[in-house]
Amino acid sequence: MLKICGLTQAPQAIEIAKLGVDAIGFICVPLSPRYIDPFKIQEITEKLAGFPNLLRVGVFANLELETIQKTVDIGQINTIQLHGQESPEFVTTLRTKFPNYTLIKALGVKDQASLDQAKIYAPLVDILLLDAYHPEQLGGTGRAWDWNLLKHFRPGCPWWLAGGLNPDNVVEAIRLTNPDGIDLSSGVELSPGVKNLTKVQALIQTLQPFRP
Numbered sequence: 001m002l003k004i005c006g007l008t009q010a011p012q013a014i015e016i017a018k019l020g021v022d023a024i025g026f027i028c029v030p031l032s033p034r035y036i037d038p039f040k041i042q043e044i045t046e047k048l049a050g051f052p053n054l055l056r057v058g059v060f061a062n063l064e065l066e067t068i069q070k071t072v073d074i075g076q077i078n079t080i081q082l083h084g085q086e087s088p089e090f091v092t093t094l095r096t097k098f099p100n101y102t103l104i105k106a107l108g109v110k111d112q113a114s115l116d117q118a119k120i121y122a123p124l125v126d127i128l129l130l131d132a133y134h135p136e137q138l139g140g141t142g143r144a145w146d147w148n149l150l151k152h153f154r155p156g157c158p159w160w161l162a163g164g165l166n167p168d169n170v171v172e173a174i175r176l177t178n179p180d181g182i183d184l185s186s187g188v189e190l191s192p193g194v195k196n197l198t199k200v201q202a203l204i205q206t207l208q209p210f211r212p
């Protein structure tokens with residue numbers, strides 16, 4: 001699975017969907033330079049009707065249930081990614097509220113203890129997303145991290161790799177960790193929220209041997 005995250009422009013979203021990605025992500029975190037409001041998301045998702053299998057991911061961090069509900073409804077999102085310090089209890093509540101949505105829990109990995117914590121979420125979600133840990137930033141750091149930590153990571157549910165991936169290091173990352181999916185944002189970007197379509201194309205070319 002390939003997800004390109006941090007989109008803010010409809011023409012780019014259409015081009016990226018045409019290139020055959022599995023998921024596109026919208027950052028619904030107000031402090032992010034990639035923030036996009038629910039009505040702008042709607043403007044984009046309504047142009048993506050020709051891609052019924054595309055995961056349209058809303059990325060949230062430490063937001064209230066009501067905000068998530070509103071954004072999902074207005075933005076016509078079909079996948080919820082929780083990228084903050086959401087508790088297992090909150091994730092369970094969300095699962096109950098959104099039984100037919102794909103649910104992703106992201107965690108910043110610092111050490112083995114982070115991975116042990118990630119495993120607690122495995123039975124509660126559809127996908128775990130393992131990202132770089134940063135003391136001040138929640139995500140979109142562009143920082144690669146010590147993927148060796150993941151060599152034997154088998155959480156019991158599908159998991160995706162994120163954090164500082166780009167067309168030049170993605171093959172090494174996949175060979176080392178063997179994830180079920182990968183998620184890129186700043187590694188294929190011109191500026192926050194504006195993707196570099198040449199880099200997305202290069203990425204897809206590079207990933208050809210690894211994709212169905």
Ligand SMILES: O=C(O)c1ccccc1N[C@@H]1O[C@H](COP(=O)(O)O)[C@@H](O)[C@H]1O
Pocket residue numbers: 005006025027029032033034059061083106129131138139140141142143162163164165183184185186187
């Ligand atoms: O991209 C952001 O600004 C962001 C803000 C808050 C939470 C998550 C965010 N992005 C997520 O970060 C990873 C990958 O980032 P990168 O490739 O290292 O730039 C991805 O999962 C995004 O969804």
